[in-house]
Amino acid sequence: MKIGILQFEVEIPASGSLKDKRRVVKSIKDRLHREHMVSVAEVGAVEIWNRSMMGLVCVSADGAYLTGVLSRIVEKLSAWPDARLVAYSSDVLSAEQSLPEVDESGVPLWTPDERRSTGEAA
Helix, strand or coil, rough: CCEEEEEEEECCCCCCCHHHHHHHHHHHHHHHHHCCCCCEEEEEEECCCCEEEEEEEEECCCCHHHHHHHHHHHHHHHHHCEEEEEEEEEEEEECCCCCCCCCCCCCCCCHHHHHHHHCCCC
């Protein structure tokens, strides 16, 4: 499993209040989710009325596909009519299928009953 992550900051020049900002942020979140099936959240600059820092994630089995999706989203954000893309960073991570069996001190994380409830073999 691969996880695509995009963190970006936008400036909203026409915003004169938090209400104006929320309208633009909601528009960005809704459109990206609808068109690319990604999860988007405002993660910073929440109380600043003309800026927003947002985070976006998507999941796929194919890392190249995720790289393409993130690139298309950056292009779309660069041309957004109500906001100006100030900065962004992206990455595609590989999620490991196996989970650790013990914590840092060597204590098992799960009892045998808990392991069965997750569908894993004991």
